Amino acid sequence: MTEVTAERKLEITSGLEAAQARILRAEAAANRPPGSVGLVVVTKTFPAREIAVLAELGVRHVGENRDNEAAPKAHALADLGMVWHYVGQLQTNKARSVARYSSIIESVDRIKLVNALSRAAEEAERALDCLVQVSLDDRPGRGGAESAQVMGVAEAIEASPGLMLRGVMAVAPLDGDPDLAFERLAVVAGQVQSEHPDASTISAGMSGDLEEAVRHGATHVRLGSAILGYRPLVG
Numbered sequence: 001m002t003e004v005t006a007e008r009k010l011e012i013t014s015g016l017e018a019a020q021a022r023i024l025r026a027e028a029a030a031n032r033p034p035g036s037v038g039l040v041v042v043t044k045t046f047p048a049r050e051i052a053v054l055a056e057l058g059v060r061h062v063g064e065n066r067d068n069e070a071a072p073k074a075h076a077l078a079d080l081g082m083v084w085h086y087v088g089q090l091q092t093n094k095a096r097s098v099a100r101y102s103s104i105i106e107s108v109d110r111i112k113l114v115n116a117l118s119r120a121a122e123e124a125e126r127a128l129d130c131l132v133q134v135s136l137d138d139r140p141g142r143g144g145a146e147s148a149q150v151m152g153v154a155e156a157i158e159a160s161p162g163l164m165l166r167g168v169m170a171v172a173p174l175d176g177d178p179d180l181a182f183e184r185l186a187v188v189a190g191q192v193q194s195e196h197p198d199a200s201t202i203s204a205g206m207s208g209d210l211e212e213a214v215r216h217g218a219t220h221v222r223l224g225s226a227i228l229g230y231r232p233l234v235g
């Protein structure tokens, strides 16, 4: 693996420190205990060698959104013991590949995908944690189950061999108020948890809206550009 320049290492180190400080401030502002909000660093478009730098700095959870890119990175870094979160829209024909390296699929939004992931988990002989991705957009297209479908998808995960229901995930709408969106997510998360007490994870908050997400109960945030900088344009 080619080396990361000293300058880039410094950039990643200070990006990570700044993000950690920002999470601590958001926790304090929301009257939540320090350290109660987890961090997933979204590493999509950044090379494996930069993920290795994150590992050296103590990051354990990383997020990717395309199997074609994530699979080779995860396999190259398999020795580092990182937890790979899959956060992108997932086609059923990619389930087998994703099940081999990812331990938590955050973007489960339909029953057909639940079935594919369950078969894939059994084949890979791995247990997969799953979050139901909730659409907070009234316009479809960016993934996520509509409110009326969330409980059905949650049930299906709970009933499927190889899959563990852990909670919910969402992305705030591009043009809406993130406060309102995450407030809505908290209500849905409460409904899911009232039926499935162990499903306590709320994955919400990105570089632009982590404060709002933490205010509304996010248990982990997913940060990319705040830590790694602008994503190189690929493909």
Ligand SMILES: *Cc1c(COP(=O)(O)O)cnc(C)c1O
Binding pocket: 042, 044, 065, 087, 088, 171, 206, 207, 208, 222, 223, 224, 225, 226
């Ligand atoms: C890219 C991405 C993120 C991180 O976004 P930033 O704005 O770079 O922090 C978080 N969640 C999902 C689902 C993403 O696709």
